[in-house]
Structure formats: structure tokens, C-alpha cells
Amino acid sequence: MERGSATLDSRPEQTGVLVVGAGAIANEHLRAIQAAGTATLAGIVDVDAGRASASAHANGGARWATDLAEALSWPEVDACIVCTPNHTHGAIGQQIAQAGKHMLVEKPLATTVQDATALVEAFANQHTVLMAAHTHRHYDYARAVKAAIDDGTIGRPVLARFAILGGWIWPDWRAWMIDPVKSGGHSLHNGVHLLDLVTWWFGEKPATVYVRGQKQTGATLGVYDYLEMVLRFENGATAICEMSRGHRPANIGHRDVLVAGTKGELALAWDGESSLVIDERGTGQVPPVSTNGFQAQLEAFLAAIMGEPSAMSAEEGRRAVAMGVAAERSIQTGLPVQLEEAA
Template identity: 35%
Template sequence: MIGIGIIGAGHFGAVHARAIAATQGLRVAAICREDAAAARVFAHEHGGHAHTDWRAVLDDSAVDAVVIATPHHLHAEMAVAAAQAGKHVLLEKPMAPTLAECDAINAAVAKAGVKLMVGHVMHFARPCLVAREILDGGTLGRPMLGSSWMIKLWMEANRRPWHLSNVTGGGMLMTAGIHALDRLVWLMGSEVATVSALSGTWFHQQEADDSALMLLRFADGRIGQVASVGYRDGAVGFAMDLVCEGGTLRIDFEHGVSIGRGGSWTPIAHSADPDWMQRAVEAEWRAMAAAIEANAPVPVDGTYARHLIACLDAAGRANAERREIALA
């Protein structure tokens, strides 16, 4: 039985705890939350030793691997320390706010010989997996142009002060819009070469962005766009279109996947899942367990996750300099 430590036993830590409980061969061995009373409540519900210092989780001999679900600016220190302690790491997205931090994490993991998977949950969500299967089948040809958007309420119940500051890796694009970016880059199947972007804060009083538009030029010449909008009031838009050589593929998290041909849309049966997030995190943990137990490759590694941060880094510079930026 693989013992899992949850560093960041809050809202999304509970999603991970439920997924761990649903995955054969895994158990919650330890949890960490700064609030001692809340940590005890979490441990009572989900199991494991309760700690208020994340370093105690790494010192816990019952812990074989950790999930890090903490504020973005804390990821690098915790992930590097976990690797140095010999713990496998499932690191919530984004990997880290800066490229230097991503490089430090990847170097520590490589030196320690532990597994690292970054929690880009789109790779495990049913609508995206159905779309991936259609693309791999070849009936639509290659996607030549993609448009992906994440439009949602920004000030939702679990929003915290660190989400609002650039210093702590906040902002809509880094926090939620990255899902739209990830989905596009993954399904287009090519690295990004250059980025143009417009970003700013139009709906809220905060330092970090609440809205951004990105234009991507892929290394093979294809193109894409990403919209990341955290509105004050509206309705959720979480979808994307891939315009392929032989038709259009639409991914909608409310209605599922549809294929556009001959001027009409044909829905794909059983391609939506009302509880897709929990199911995706469970699939994420099954993949992590296979990586630990059978040395299987992780579906989302540190190299890929760093590439997404490079896209966001380029977007920030593109907005500031008002020009297209090549990725670092």
C-alpha cells in the first residue's frame, strides 16, 4: 500500500483525498494544514496523521509520495524538498510561477530519481479523452487551428488573497486560464514557438490579471488562440474548437464532444460527465500509482508542464512589450 501525504489539505486537497481513497493500492498516510483544528478535522474525515508543518509530512516514514496542493509560489520549495526526501510528487498545476523554479524542480527530481507528475487534469477528463481518441483515429485529419477558452466567475468561494497578486503567482491566467492553454497545446500535439498576448484587469480591484487573450504560433506553423476571462458576473464558458483538415471538433464540458461536418454538428454519445473533475483526479491517481509501482511513464511530466509556464512567461512579456515573443 502506497502512503500518500497531502500537503495543502484544503478545498482541492479534499478532492485528492477522495480520489486516493477510490484508487486501489493507495491510502492517505499524512496531511498538512496550518490550521491545527482544521487539520485534525481533515484527518478524521480522510485518514492519516495530521501535521501543521509540511516538512513533517516529508519526515513521516509512512509517506511514499506527496500531492502538493498549496499556493503557487510555494510549489518549488516544497517539490524540491520532497524529491530530496525521496518522495514521489504529484504537483498541482501550475508547476511553479517562474521558469527558474520549474528548472529547479526538474533538476531535483532527476537527481533523486523520483516520479513527478504535474496535475494538469485536462489530460484525464472524459471530454478531452474522447476528443483525443477521435483525433488519434485520423478521420478528421490534423487540427490546423485551435480556439480554447476558459470564461468563469473569478471571485468564487475558494478565492484567496494570494490569487490576486503577481508576487504569489496569482491571476486568472495562471490559476484557471492555464487549463484552456493546456488543453489546446496537448490536443494540437506540437510545442509552441511564439506567443502574442493582451492581458489586464478589467473587472476587479487587484494587481494580477483577471482577463487575457493569447495567440500561439506552433513550431510546425499551425496556430491557436486562448481566452482566459474571470468575470464579475456572467455564465461559465469552458470549451474549445479544433478546426481540422476534414471537419471541426468541439469540446464542451457541459454538453460533451461534437463533430462538425457538412454544416451541422453531430454529438458524440457519452462524451460528457457531470462529475468529470472528481473522475479525472481519480484517473490521475491511477496513473501516478502505475508510475510508482510499475515504473510506467507519467502522462504529464515536468518538461511538458514547464513548457506551459514558458508560454505564460512569454505572454506576460508580449503584453508588456506589445510584440510577439519567442519562448525561452
């Protein structure tokens, strides 16, 4: 069997990974590939030749192209990591599926439930791995909460209060991330991190999403950069999630986790992984020494290619899209939205 076919039966010792899209987030994935013991960088693709060549040069003179079809024909390519704008994921994913390659795609899986469903079906038909890059699942704090719930320490979770608050992270006002047509809206682009995590933590089926959005940074902003999201599960449990990219000071990230269960409570303070520093330059943080989420995510993806259970199934990626779409619809209507309706 040719190396480029990359079905589960081929099981290459080294997985050749093609990075599609050479923007800022691609750098995180490229560093993870360089550090991985069972992955090699097969090449880089970007529609901008200057960006593709610069990224390839910065990564050891890797092969590069501006045409995805050309790159997918390279025999060294077993899998792809897609780092392109959200609205392109559906079409790019279909092309990768038809080429018989595995795909790790930056969340969300797609910007519509229809496109997400089509991707799930396309990769299932090819018997290749499809995994959405919900990187927060692979950070230490998220794993710690999941483990504490799964081992029964607090009993059955009935309520969660989860907040991730920070400042502006986008390059400028032209960024595609703040264009609701290209990103799908902030609920789908960033808020979905929280919706997915609490659903994963609880292990329950979500029923309704109710969201209020505010434009904190400016009235002309295309997306709501502050979100209050209430997710209710079919078993009656509730998660209250708060996501902001409009807080000040912008360089301080604030995260709080509180989960109440039938036997107790779990609390993770916002400064649990880092230290606050105040000096003549202002306020800052000393980064924590913890697991690299992108590295752990890549290792999980490679393991899935080798036949291990996926750390995030394709169906979970589709469900996350449904929650994000429902959240955006709730902002517009001012009403709770049923997940079945969104799906």
C-alpha cells in the same frame, strides 16, 4: 528497502500519500485518495494547525503535522500531493525530492522557469516521479478531443478555438490566487490549462504566445481575470484561447472547442456534457455524469510510480510554466513572446 524511500524499485502495492496543504483544492485530492484502490492517506500537513487537524479529523482521523520535514520522515509516506500556493511549490518540491518521495503538485509546477527546471532536475536525480496536476487533461472532453486528433480523423490540426468562460471562483479579495506575486498571474494559474491542453492536443512544439488581459471584475484586481491568448506552433498551426473568471452569471460555465484540420473539423459545444435548467431560482446546470478528473489523475500518478509512462511528464510541466510566464510577459509588453526567450 524501507517503504519511505519510494524509488521505482520499491513498487509498493499500496502507495502511502501525504497531502501537503489543507485548502479547498486538497479536498478533491483527498476524495480521490479515498476512492483509489492502490493508495492510502499517510497524513496531512499544513502550516495552520487548526486547518491540518480539522482536515485530518474529516478524513478518518488521519495523522497530521505542521512541519513538512517531520511528516516526510514518517515511514508510511511514499508520495506527496502538494496543494499549497503556487509560489511555494519550488521550495516544497525540493524538500520532497531530497526526501526521495514522488510528487504530484497542483499546477503550475512553479512560478518561474528557473524553479521548474530545478525541480525537474532534482526529481530526475532521485529517480522519482514528478507530475504537475493539470487536471483538465484527465476530463472526458479533453481526452475525446485528443483521441479524435490522434486517430487522424481531422488530419493535421492547423487551427483551434478554445474557450473556458466562467465567473468568480476565489473566496474573497484577500485570496492568494489573485495576488500576482503568489500565483504568478492568471495566465499561469488558470490560463495555463488552455495553453497546455492545446499543446497536448496538437502534439507540436509551441513557438510564440501573444496575450491581452482585462480586469473585468474590478480595476483594482491584482490579476487580469479575462485573457485572450494566441499560441503559435513551430509548424505554423495556431490556437486562439479565451479564459475568463469575470463572466456573469457566475454559476454558468461556458466551454467551446473547435479544431480545424487538413481533413475536417472537430467541434465540442459548450453544453455537450451538462444540461441547462431554468426555474424560479434562476439559471443553473445539471452536472454531467462523467469521469472524475482528480480520480483519473491520481490513478495516472500511481501508475507512473509503478513504472508506467507518465500522463504528464516533468518536462511538459516545465513547458507549461514557460508558456504561462511568456503569457504574463506578453500582457505587460503588448507583444508576442518567444517561448525560447521565456524558457
